[in-house]
Amino acid sequence: MSSTPSFLSSALIIGRKDLTLLLGRGTGLAQAFLLGLLIIFIFSLSRGIGETVSAQAAAAIFWVATLFCQVLVFTSLYALEEVNGQRQGLLLAPAPLQSIWLGKGLAGLIMLLLAQLLFLPAVAVFLDQEPQGTLMRGLLCILLTDVGLAAAGSLLGALAQGQAARESLLSIVIFPLLLPLLLAAISTGAEFLGGGVPSGDGENWLRIIMAFDALFLAAGLLLFGFIYNSRE
Amino acid sequence: MDMKKPTPQKNLFAAVAPLALLGALLMAGCHWMIFAYAPEERVMGLIQKVFYLHMPLAWWALFSFFLVFVCGIAYLARRTPFWDALAESAAEIGLLMAGLALITGSIWARVSWNTWWTWDPRLSTTLIMWFIYAGYLVVRRLDFTFERRATVSAALGIIAFIDVPLVFFSARLWPQTMHPSVVGRSGGLEGEMLTTLFVCLAAMGVFWVALLLTRYRQALAAQRLDRARLDYLNNEDNF
Amino acid sequence: MLLRLTDISRFYGQRLIFKGVSLTLEAGSVMLLTGANGAGKSTLLKIMSGLTAPDSGTVELLLSPGAQIGYMGHQTFIYPQLSALENLRFWSRLHGLHGKQEKSLRQEPAQKSVQKPAQDLDQKLAWALDQVELTRFAQEKAGVFSRGMAQRLNLARILMLEPQLLLLDEPSTGLDTRSRAMLDREILKAKERGAAVVWISHALTEDLPKADLVAELGPVSKKSTGLAYFGPADQFKAYKEVREHA
Numbered sequence: 001m002s003s004t005p006s007f008l009s010s011a012l013i014i015g016r017k018d019l020t021l022l023l024g025r026g027t028g029l030a031q032a033f034l035l036g037l038l039i040i041f042i043f044s045l046s047r048g049i050g051e052t053v054s055a056q057a058a059a060a061i062f063w064v065a066t067l068f069c070q071v072l073v074f075t076s077l078y079a080l081e082e083v084n085g086q087r088q089g090l091l092l093a094p095a096p097l098q099s100i101w102l103g104k105g106l107a108g109l110i111m112l113l114l115a116q117l118l119f120l121p122a123v124a125v126f127l128d129q130e131p132q133g134t135l136m137r138g139l140l141c142i143l144l145t146d147v148g149l150a151a152a153g154s155l156l157g158a159l160a161q162g163q164a165a166r167e168s169l170l171s172i173v174i175f176p177l178l179l180p181l182l183l184a185a186i187s188t189g190a191e192f193l194g195g196g197v198p199s200g201d202g203e204n205w206l207r208i209i210m211a212f213d214a215l216f217l218a219a220g221l222l223l224f225g226f227i228y229n230s231r232e
Numbered sequence: 233m234d235m236k237k238p239t240p241q242k243n244l245f246a247a248v249a250p251l252a253l254l255g256a257l258l259m260a261g262c263h264w265m266i267f268a269y270a271p272e273e274r275v276m277g278l279i280q281k282v283f284y285l286h287m288p289l290a291w292w293a294l295f296s297f298f299l300v301f302v303c304g305i306a307y308l309a310r311r312t313p314f315w316d317a318l319a320e321s322a323a324e325i326g327l328l329m330a331g332l333a334l335i336t337g338s339i340w341a342r343v344s345w346n347t348w349w350t351w352d353p354r355l356s357t358t359l360i361m362w363f364i365y366a367g368y369l370v371v372r373r374l375d376f377t378f379e380r381r382a383t384v385s386a387a388l389g390i391i392a393f394i395d396v397p398l399v400f401f402s403a404r405l406w407p408q409t410m411h412p413s414v415v416g417r418s419g420g421l422e423g424e425m426l427t428t429l430f431v432c433l434a435a436m437g438v439f440w441v442a443l444l445l446t447r448y449r450q451a452l453a454a455q456r457l458d459r460a461r462l463d464y465l466n467n468e469d470n471f
Numbered sequence: 472m473l474l475r476l477t478d479i480s481r482f483y484g485q486r487l488i489f490k491g492v493s494l495t496l497e498a499g500s501v502m503l504l505t506g507a508n509g510a511g512k513s514t515l516l517k518i519m520s521g522l523t524a525p526d527s528g529t530v531e532l533l534l535s536p537g538a539q540i541g542y543m544g545h546q547t548f549i550y551p552q553l554s555a556l557e558n559l560r561f562w563s564r565l566h567g568l569h570g571k572q573e574k575s576l577r578q579e580p581a582q583k584s585v586q587k588p589a590q591d592l593d594q595k596l597a598w599a600l601d602q603v604e605l606t607r608f609a610q611e612k613a614g615v616f617s618r619g620m621a622q623r624l625n626l627a628r629i630l631m632l633e634p635q636l637l638l639l640d641e642p643s644t645g646l647d648t649r650s651r652a653m654l655d656r657e658i659l660k661a662k663e664r665g666a667a668v669v670w671i672s673h674a675l676t677e678d679l680p681k682a683d684l685v686a687e688l689g690p691v692s693k694k695s696t697g698l699a700y701f702g703p704a705d706q707f708k709a710y711k712e713v714r715e716h717a
Contacts, residue, residue: 005567013564085546093565176363177395180402208402226387462486
């Protein structure tokens with residue numbers, strides 16, 4: 001008759017559905033991308049005539065744009081389930097609840113990477129940056145940071161579901177928690193853009209990123225059920 | 233009507249007034265020690281004395297946040313309302329003390345380094361914690377039902393605290409640091425200064441317990457009041 | 472026995488909704504769940520579905536392995552931006568219905584009645600849409616559907632699951648006469664298949680003849696709410712009359 005889908009296949013079914021909805025059908029994606037691009041452009045105004053933007057400032061602007069994009073992406077991912085009570089339908093599915101967290105996390109990760117495909121050239125153009133570091137290492141740092149952003153975003157995005165002013169709520173809750181990741185991403189980003197590492201040790205920053213990823217992946221697996229399933 | 237009753241802790245609350253009084257006396261004693269007993273620091277001068285308040289405030293703020301974390305785990309395991317009330321009280325007092333620690337720290341920075349704010353691992357960690365728990369208290373005031381609020385806040389209290397070590401390590405890696413390391417390092421406090429510090433820490437602790445119990449009693453009373461009101465409205469004999 | 476509730480109680484925040492609710496449901500029976508507004512009918516149904524937990528008491532569910540629960544609440548679970556077919560496919564796959572594995576099973580000749588849904592997922596989706604007369608709208612975005620059409624699509628979602636336990640919360644809300652007949656037909660079919668049905672209805676006089684059992688949530692003492700009536704449907708009317716005279 002039927003077989004309970006595995007944890008991973010449930011997550012993939014949910015993630016695929018979310019990508020279809022966000023990429024193909026809604027305006028949520030355009031909003032997130034435009035906001036990020038605007039932020040990068042507006043920050044380019046802070047540069048005086050003839051001045052250059054430091055690699056660290058450029059990396060910070062890139063990640064601030066990504067952060068705002070992340071908030072919009074994850075609130076819309078969870079808002080999708082509020083239109084007709086689909087949340088209850090997801091809770092009734094046989095797979096463990098964490099597959100919702102993983103599915104939305106994966107969908108959000110892909111959205112973030114797509115957004116950054118736009119943000120990177122925007123940083124190069126508006127902030128006049130040219131990558132100096134090794135490409136592979138730079139991309140690895142971006143990818144690992146995005147994994148942390150997706151894990152935390154998917155976990156805390158569930159918290160804002162059903163609330164008014166979800167975006168600002170998620171922002172004030174998630175930004176301070178993300179600070180270690182943000183500091184590490186800015187430092188490794190500055191290194192990649194050729195400014196050298198501010199504190200002189202890129203390896204330690206990479207460790208912070210990985211520790212953050214591990215922490216929030218574990219927190220997602222352990223705590224998502226409490227946040228998403230708690231009684232109405 | 234049947235109700236879930238929170239565990240009454242009457243004996244504990246009887247201690248509030250004596251504790252508050254003891255705390256007040258101890259704090260007064262601390263000030264005598266700070267200004268009369270402890271010698272003036274040679275390099276930093278008079279401003280160093282703000283440290284005797286700054287450090288206990290920061291320390292008890294951190295302990296409050298640890299308590300929020302413990303209450304979160306206990307609530308998720310037991311689902312008893314009083315853990316939630318205790319978590320709320322601890323978070324509020326932690327936020328208050330972290331705020332005062334930031335203000336005293338800022339005053340100190342102004343006098344010794346000529347700037348109101350500088351990137352220092354401990355000060356920055358305190359500021360970020362302040363933001364995290366301010367966000368936590370915002371979530372607590374959202375339009376949730378009791379159980380959803382309690383569950384979500386418990387989970388958030390756990391996430392917030394496990395994030396703190398990472399905040400600290402990353403803040404330490406970030407460039408610029410001027411904050412003096414105080415206890416257990418060379419060039420730290422000695423003799424009378426250290427004694428004064430520990431007495432201040434203990435006095436602040438007594439004050440902290442009194443404050444926590446007061447707030448906790450209020451939170452429990454608010455829960456009871458909600459129940460009583462519903463009871464009254466549910467009982468048709470009253471109309 | 473398919474479902475047994477023992478001594479269930481449930482609070483809303485700090486307020487008691489009901490307590491001491493115990494009932495047993497056999498396979499192949501239809502139970503109407505009734506009670507005044509706020510008596511906790513929807514909450515009890517959610518407890519049966521597992522959507523929410525009771526504060527005390529136990530819920531025992533004896534479904535055969537792989538069997539599903541079909542829950543139809545006040546909301547339709549429909550994604551407006553997906554087509555009717557895509558909506559149906561998503562929920563079916565999330566519940567573990569998929570074509571690939573079934574194909575090997577299809578080797579043995581299907582000899583059961585024509586009513587039996589086909590094994591292949593796509594065929595089954597088409598069958599379910601046909602049952603609720605939405606075949607023509609399969610590719611349309613569900614967001615443009617009327618309330619009745621959306622509710623029929625919701626019904627198709629449940630038909631896909633072939634649930635062994637069917638939980639319906641005022642399912643006929645927003646349905647026209649024709650769709651109501653469709654719903655009645657499906658409830659009857661589910662019953663014949665051996666499924667148990669719990670049905671919250673606001674049209675009691677109309678729906679009473681279709682039920683085997685009635686459970687009424689109401690005051691059981693001066694101060695508490697519980698199961699005021701639980702018994703055969705044909706005796707419920709008499710019980711009501713006696714109570715109104717008292």
